[in-house]
Amino acid sequence: xLDIRDLRATVxxxxxxxxxxxxxxxxxxxAIMGPNGSGKxxxxxxxxGHPAYTVxxxxxxxxxxxLLELDPEVRAQKGVFxxxxxxxxxxxxxxxxxxxxxxxxxxxxxxxxxVDPLEFLDLVERKMALVDMDPAMLNRSVNTGFSGGEKxxxxxxxxxxxxxxxxxxxxxxxxxxxxxxxxxxQGVNALRRPDNATIVVTHYQRLLNYIVPDVVHVxxxxxxxxxxxxxxxxxxxxxxxxxxxxxAEVAA
Amino acid sequence: xxxxxxxxxxxxxxxxxxxxxxxxxxPRGLNEDxxxxxxxxxKEPAFLLEWRLKAYRRWLTMKEPHWSNVQYPPIxxxxxxxxxxxxxxxxxxxxxxxxxxxxxxxxxxxxxxxEQKIMxxxxxxxxxxxxxxxxxxxxxxxxxxxxxxxFGEAVHSHPELVEQYLGTVVPYSDNFFAALNSxxxxxxxxxxxxxxxxxxxxxxxYFRINAANTGQFERTLIIADEGAYVSYLExxxxxxxxxxxxxxxxxxxxxxxxxxIKYSTVQNWYAGDSExxxxxxxxxxxRGKCEGVNSKISWTQVETGSAITWKYPSVILKGDNSVGxxxxxxxxxxxxQADTGTKMIHMGKNTRSTIVSKGISxxxxxxxxxxxxxxxxxxxxxxxxxxxxxxxxxxxxGAHTFPYIEVGNNTATLEHEASTSKIGEDQxxxxxxxxxxxxxxxxxxxxGFCKDVFQQLPMExxxxxxxxxxxxxxxxxx
Numbered sequence: 001x002l003d004i005r006d007l008r009a010t011v012x013x014x015x016x017x018x019x020x021x022x023x024x025x026x027x028x029x030x031a032i033m034g035p036n037g038s039g040k041x042x043x044x045x046x047x048x049g050h051p052a053y054t055v056x057x058x059x060x061x062x063x064x065x066x067l068l069e070l071d072p073e074v075r076a077q078k079g080v081f082x083x084x085x086x087x088x089x090x091x092x093x094x095x096x097x098x099x100x101x102x103x104x105x106x107x108x109x110x111x112x113x114x115v116d117p118l119e120f121l122d123l124v125e126r127k128m129a130l131v132d133m134d135p136a137m138l139n140r141s142v143n144t145g146f147s148g149g150e151k152x153x154x155x156x157x158x159x160x161x162x163x164x165x166x167x168x169x170x171x172x173x174x175x176x177x178x179x180x181x182x183x184x185x186q187g188v189n190a191l192r193r194p195d196n197a198t199i200v201v202t203h204y205q206r207l208l209n210y211i212v213p214d215v216v217h218v219x220x221x222x223x224x225x226x227x228x229x230x231x232x233x234x235x236x237x238x239x240x241x242x243x244x245x246x247x248a249e250v251a252a
Numbered sequence: 253x254x255x256x257x258x259x260x261x262x263x264x265x266x267x268x269x270x271x272x273x274x275x276x277x278x279p280r281g282l283n284e285d286x287x288x289x290x291x292x293x294x295k296e297p298a299f300l301l302e303w304r305l306k307a308y309r310r311w312l313t314m315k316e317p318h319w320s321n322v323q324y325p326p327i328x329x330x331x332x333x334x335x336x337x338x339x340x341x342x343x344x345x346x347x348x349x350x351x352x353x354x355x356x357x358x359x360x361x362x363x364x365x366x367e368q369k370i371m372x373x374x375x376x377x378x379x380x381x382x383x384x385x386x387x388x389x390x391x392x393x394x395x396x397x398x399x400x401x402x403f404g405e406a407v408h409s410h411p412e413l414v415e416q417y418l419g420t421v422v423p424y425s426d427n428f429f430a431a432l433n434s435x436x437x438x439x440x441x442x443x444x445x446x447x448x449x450x451x452x453x454x455x456x457x458y459f460r461i462n463a464a465n466t467g468q469f470e471r472t473l474i475i476a477d478e479g480a481y482v483s484y485l486e487x488x489x490x491x492x493x494x495x496x497x498x499x500x501x502x503x504x505x506x507x508x509x510x511x512x513i514k515y516s517t518v519q520n521w522y523a524g525d526s527e528x529x530x531x532x533x534x535x536x537x538x539r540g541k542c543e544g545v546n547s548k549i550s551w552t553q554v555e556t557g558s559a560i561t562w563k564y565p566s567v568i569l570k571g572d573n574s575v576g577x578x579x580x581x582x583x584x585x586x587x588x589q590a591d592t593g594t595k596m597i598h599m600g601k602n603t604r605s606t607i608v609s610k611g612i613s614x615x616x617x618x619x620x621x622x623x624x625x626x627x628x629x630x631x632x633x634x635x636x637x638x639x640x641x642x643x644x645x646x647x648x649x650g651a652h653t654f655p656y657i658e659v660g661n662n663t664a665t666l667e668h669e670a671s672t673s674k675i676g677e678d679q680x681x682x683x684x685x686x687x688x689x690x691x692x693x694x695x696x697x698x699x700g701f702c703k704d705v706f707q708q709l710p711m712e713x714x715x716x717x718x719x720x721x722x723x724x725x726x727x728x729x730x
Contacts, residue, residue: 048685051677076687088682092700101696102686109687141700158686 001026001063001197002166008057009046016042018222019058024166027194031208031233032201034219035241040201041085043219044170047199048082049075062166077109079165079196083155083172090142095154098142099124099161106162127160131187148175156187163191168199173207185210205237218244278335284308287435290335294404294439297411300418307424307434314428320591321620321652322560324533327498334436334469393451398482399444400455403471406442413444417475421504421541421568429500429535429562433469437502440470445480445511454710456485470501476511478544483514483710497522499558500535509544509571514552516709521557523588531559531588538565539595542574542603550577551594552708559588564622566595569603569631576605579705584617584649593623593654598634598664607638610702613649620652629660640670643701645694673701 002024009017016039024030034040046053047060049072060067067075090098096117103123104114115123128135131153143151152172159167169188173181188198188211200211208216208230216232217224218241225244226232236244278289287308291301316327393400399410407414424434445451476482499521505513515538524531534557540549551565567576578594596605611619619642627634642651653670675697683693699706706714 048681050681072681072684073687073689076685082685084682084685088676088678090679090682090697090700092703093696098686098696101688101692102683105687105689105692162686 003061006058031213038219081164083169085170087151096138149180311431322589397446403440430537437469437471440472443474448479451482468499472503478509503538505540507547512548517553524559534558536563541568545571548575552579555582561590572600579708583612585614591620595624598627598631602633614645618650622654624656627664634664642672
């Protein structure tokens, strides 16, 4: 479903991704872990097409298509979803309106009819239950004045509404207390289907207590230094990143 | 700033076309004979000619004001023609008789003078250049005693009302452009709502500048008698022109005891090309007077057009407990300049005013908010709340705020809030990541920014604003 080959990317003059290769099959959950500055978030942003990053080499194939050739909105319409580490505020635009606009943009791209506000309200209220969100949040401006936890839950709500084929969660666990973490994880698990896939970018192992990955990758200094099963995450929890990253330097 | 945003705000003016209609235009230049000729063409009573002449003589002694934050080449007032009317000798019995070319102009603008609009409950007094050509739903309004007609018609049918109220809010001596307007005004709208009557529909007028080099001098007078209510909509588009066109309108509103007037404007006159050539000069004097106790006057404006906008819809709060409101969205792009705002003059006790101004600057546009809140010594317990927000798109534009506050009574309460923000690349990317185009993203962000003002527009007009701004409105409004 997703095939990343020797991906290199820069921001400004600095090379952040130095040749990343990984392959995600449908139905799988992959975790990408690594110390700060290893390039985890950059990878997430590059997959979504953030204009601040320049791809300097390699390829990304998504459902047989060259993902890097597509505009960010087209990637989204084709089912690539990024849960932002820092969700953006849009004052004056209600959450409900934003969600419906996004939902309808996706439907339009697929040639399906748009849904009216009432129909949409039914749908969104069902989805809100998944992340235990107060319906009053629908009438507040997008992320404006939301607490850190509310913002992250809002990201998962958007994911629940848009039902992506490939979801990339960029440090969704950061800044969450344990209850919020559990709720967010429940949402992600509930959305898991045999025909979609999730990439969970995280700094800490604790999220993986709730979202069980099929594959864990450790990123250090712009490269994947180790891939393994879920037990790799537990090893990292015990031993930290150093034993792997040191090896990476040697290998380099 | 990304090129996508720049492209979006630099779209060509979609309403730039010229209607080929035989017009009755008098030669360029201005003198007393021209003033007399205009009055004679309109068969005006003596009092009005006298008033025009006094205004003209006063105008001769005045100088064009240059205190605003706008720049333009000198205007040669002798090089303009001061009257232009479509040739229509006979009175029209129905809209079918309106010149088909004219009808097509309205169609192109999406303005309906037809059954559809009537069924939607909107009475239309359409102004083409200077003379009214069609008025609908007059009968229903007449049954309530509401007078809604062209200014010229009111001069003949209700001269006593015109004489009683004309110039009582904006005297001919008020300012240079108001004096000029008073001397040469061609036509406009007139509305009188009698005691205790609530006007059951939104009244609307569409202005359109058409004949080349014709200064436009509309005059509008709206009177809400004791306990009356009226909501009035003014919408403007104009054809594309190379030469600058002067527009100096005067709007006067009078609200007596317990009366309410809501005046909404969407203005989209030709703003000039992307280099700043051409476009309308819009020097307007709009003012309302809350004459009676508990009266209320509310201005809402969405200003997207004109090369230069110089406009300060104001309220004189004379009656005790009266309320003045000003909600404004002003958008400038390319080389547009806007110096706009309001004046709230508190005279009566416990008078209240609210000012919400949203300025959006793009391209090389320059947007200034200029407001004056004045509390006179007798205005015990006066209150004002002012909020001025500016949004910048790109790095070449400017936003300025000039708030003036004069307080002569120490029981007054005044609040002023201001903010400046920028449409961020991150906001656009966030929207795109949710499948929205850059265009929809900008629309959404801008409409969110303007929400407080759009909410004040009547539903009907909110849609118009949406089209003219090219933005998608909040579900709550649209």
